[in-house]
Amino acid sequence: MPADSSTDPSGAALEREITRIYRAEHGRVVASLVRRFGDIDIAEEAVGEALLAAVERWPVDGIPPNPGGWLTTTAVRRAIDRIRRESTRDARHQQAVMMYDHTPPDPTGPVTDDRLRLIFTCCHPALAPEARVALTLRLLGGLTVAEIGQAFLVPETTMAQRITRAKRKIKDARIPYRVPEGGDLEQRMPAVLAVVYLVFNEGYLATSGDDPVRADLCDEAIRLGRVLRELLPEVTEVAGLLALMLLIDARRSTRVAGGELVPLDEQDRGRWDRSLIAEGHVLVRECLARNRPGHYQLLAAVNAVHTDATDARDTDWSQIAALYDQLYALAPTPVVALNRAVAVAELDGPEVALAVVDRLELTAYHPWHATRADLLRRLGRSAEAVAAYDAAIAAAGNDAERAYLRRRRAQLTAP
Known part of the structure; x- marks a missing residue:
């Protein structure tokens, strides 16, 4: 229904809702257009034009019953109009054929989801790690170039160049728009999960800047984690990553007080988000039942132990040390050894x-x-x-x- 000007004369609530819908649907719509047209630039620009159309029409006509479908239909029309206008469309189509995966998707399973294809394209090993993060936030999260630059304290022009180079790399290297199979899927999965966790870490405790906690980045990383969980329910490390982020984020409101970081043992545990903790614990138990331990699952289990204790003095440090022993066996890094030393103390x-x-x-x-x-x-x-x-x-x-x-x-x- 149209915005009620009597209760919200500025239309701010409607504007916030349009932004929320756009962020939630952006990855799905962009991925759908990339599959259809085989060109990230065309897809991205068409979705941007669809947003402008929504900002113009929805305050008058009201938000449609299926806003994602509306955005997709509008974006497809804008993309077709653009292709028809371009004199180079034949060459563009020929190039798109080389990039586009024509293999008919399996009628069942996550491979049919366009977003999953797009995530693996954004996180292809041919791209630099910082480019993977930027592309994921831009194409899947719908963040603006300015927002991504601000999140990582990079000028907007620099971030724009980084994203442009990454998209050019995808085109020039003919990186296919598809989900890898078999061993390739297993090999590429850590890069995808690392990108999502890097986004979360930057939000939960920013490496620099005025805001010690970036809630927008935390929320976006968790949203991407939920998408991966929905698309890859059998991959235990996906469940482990989502559990880890939920259990850490449950403590967000107590992380900083008076502009100062509050260590775990001093936080007010009564203010922790119990619903997120419960959800995280369910995922951890699921991972333990499958008995295929991985990096994120073990870190999630450590955080499950911390959130089990209603008082810091009740923390089961022997269990935490044992979990870090398992983690060190998988990843014998100095950072893991440092974290284990905290439990040893x-x-x-x-x-x-x-x-x-x-x-x-x-x-x-x-x-x-x-x-x-x-x-x-x-x-x-x-x-x-x-x-x-x-x-x-x-x-x-x-x-x-x-x-x-x-x-x-x-x-x-x-x-």
């Missing part, structure tokens, strides 16, 4: 944990300095702890995190 004391941390080659990683500082503080080695806090503050990019580290440091130097 709770089980065997800070001195044992510090011996582990000092053996790790992570001097460029600010959580390493922050962990050392905390362990040294607990051991009463204040001068060394102050130096470690200084190093952590210098390496941290998030203002809220720096504020927390400065307060901890000040407690050691106060009279």
Whole structure:
């Protein structure tokens, strides 16, 4: 129905609803047009024109019963009009044939979903990692170039060039618009999941900028995770990633207070989102039942243990250490060892944990300095702890995190 000007004279509510619909449907509509026309630029521009038409028509006619269908139909018409106008359409069609996957899709299963094809196109290994993130947010998430640039503190012109180069790479390298099969699917899946998790991490604790938490990026990553979960229900790492993001995001409202990062053991657990925690726990139990452990599943299980404890003192650190043991067997990285050392400190004391941390080659990683500082503080080695806090503050990019580290440091130097 049309907007009620008596209750909302500015039409702000309708504008927000149009934006919400556009973001939710953008990936589906773009993917549908890419499949039909074999050209990302045509698809993207046609969907943009469809949005302008919606902004013009919906305040007058009301939001249609099937807004996604309306946007798709309008975008298809705009794409056809553009192709007819272009004198180079024959060459464009010939090039599109080379890119387009003509193999008839399996009538059942996730391969039939255009969004899944588009996600794998955006995350193709031929593209640079930063380009994969940008394209995923642009084509699947519907974020503007300016919004993506702002999220990663890159000028809009720079981000526009990055996206343009990525699309040109897809065209020049004739990257097919399809979901890989068999071993290729398994090989490419980590890149897809890594892109979604990178978007989430940047939202949950921004590496730099004025906003310590970017709720829009967290929400978009979780939405993409739900899409992947819907399309690939049998892939346990997809369920693990979604569970991990839900369990971390459940603590979002308690993450920052007064412009300062609040560590996990100091957060008000009564304010955690219990519905997200319940959903995350269901997914973790599903992963455990399948018994095919993976990186994201194990991290989700760690967070499930944390969210099981209504009081930080009730945390089952032995279970967390065991989960990190499993994770280290899969991915023996210094970062995993650092996270395990935090659990070791709770089980065997800070001195044992510090011996582990000092053996790790992570001097460029600010959580390493922050962990050392905390362990040294607990051991009463204040001068060394102050130096470690200084190093952590210098390496941290998030203002809220720096504020927390400065307060901890000040407690050691106060009279």
